[in-house]
Amino acid sequence: MSLRLSTVILPYLRWHEGGRSAWQRAEQLGFHTAFTYDHLSWRTFRDGPWFGAVPTLTAAAAVTDRLRLGTLVTSPNFRHPVTLAKELISLDDISAGRVTLGIGAGGTGFDATALGQDPWTPRERADRLAEFVPLLDRLLTEDSVTSEGTFYSAHEARNIPGCAQRPRLPFAVAATGPRGLRLAARHGQAWVTTGDPKLYETGTPEQSVQAIRGQAGKLADACAEIGRDAAGLDKILLTGFTPDRGRPLESLDAFVDFAGRHAELGITDIVIHWPIPDSDFAADEKVFERIAMEAPAQLR
Numbered sequence: 001m002s003l004r005l006s007t008v009i010l011p012y013l014r015w016h017e018g019g020r021s022a023w024q025r026a027e028q029l030g031f032h033t034a035f036t037y038d039h040l041s042w043r044t045f046r047d048g049p050w051f052g053a054v055p056t057l058t059a060a061a062a063v064t065d066r067l068r069l070g071t072l073v074t075s076p077n078f079r080h081p082v083t084l085a086k087e088l089i090s091l092d093d094i095s096a097g098r099v100t101l102g103i104g105a106g107g108t109g110f111d112a113t114a115l116g117q118d119p120w121t122p123r124e125r126a127d128r129l130a131e132f133v134p135l136l137d138r139l140l141t142e143d144s145v146t147s148e149g150t151f152y153s154a155h156e157a158r159n160i161p162g163c164a165q166r167p168r169l170p171f172a173v174a175a176t177g178p179r180g181l182r183l184a185a186r187h188g189q190a191w192v193t194t195g196d197p198k199l200y201e202t203g204t205p206e207q208s209v210q211a212i213r214g215q216a217g218k219l220a221d222a223c224a225e226i227g228r229d230a231a232g233l234d235k236i237l238l239t240g241f242t243p244d245r246g247r248p249l250e251s252l253d254a255f256v257d258f259a260g261r262h263a264e265l266g267i268t269d270i271v272i273h274w275p276i277p278d279s280d281f282a283a284d285e286k287v288f289e290r291i292a293m294e295a296p297a298q299l300r
Helices: 019-028 053-062 081-094 122-141 178-187 205-225 252-263 285-298
Strands: 004-008 033-036 068-074 099-103 144-147 154-158 171-174 190-193 234-238 269-273
Touching: 004 285, 019 033, 019 053, 033 053, 033 099, 033 269, 053 068, 053 081, 068 171, 081 099, 081 122, 081 154, 099 122, 122 144, 122 154, 122 171, 122 178, 171 178, 178 205, 190 205, 205 234, 205 252, 252 269, 252 285
Parallel strands: 004 033, 004 269, 033 068, 068 099, 099 171, 171 190, 190 234, 234 269
Antiparallel strands: 144 154
8 A cells, every 4th residue: 555645734724814724725836634733732832823733623524525534633631522522523524535534642832721621641641541532433333322431421412423434533642651552452443642741852764664663563462352354454654753854854855765665564544744833844845845745656
């Protein structure tokens, strides 16, 4: 299978001042999927404009026809499965079945305390995700759901007519730990990694490749435990968080080399950030567009 190329467009642009045109351009460039972050604010963008993921994706669905749309990633930090399911079913309908839900445990950033709670520990985040994902799965596939959980409950939650995609829209589960990988194996249509965060500052690209190989191996083990073939899951690498940082976007050749090394690990989808000047995601727009248009053919 050919390696697919996707992008992630951060929701920092006003819709009529560059936001709309970015999503339309992503479709014109032939990206497979355009994702956005599902955060209330994020790192260095906290004190500037930042818009909601679901309304942004809804607007993007209205001005595109073929481009798949999604989140990288949604988390329990400020979401509840019942309300999220209703929004996702609506978005999947509006987009005519073009939505992928990237979902993960979340982190300790601004989202973690925006609702007034103390930040959860890694174990607490994993506990919530382990309850969140199966309940959301049910809410997106059953007309009526009643469930009483430790963290999330539903009482006769109605979700008619369900998703446009059947039996539901696909989940892309971000995970590196054993519990998250088991969730990906059981509920995911795709798995998402950003590499090993411990290597970002001082690791090498070679160490990063080895770490991702190890993650993919653990995913295969988690699939084998339930009798599932890991080859049936797409494997998504969100770039920008490995020791390579922005170097793969410096030239077409650099990107093809980077993507090829990861395709050998079984990665099926590479996601690159839409260029943002004066940020960690700064890149030459002409090089970026050349990569979008020419790299997929070289990676077949």
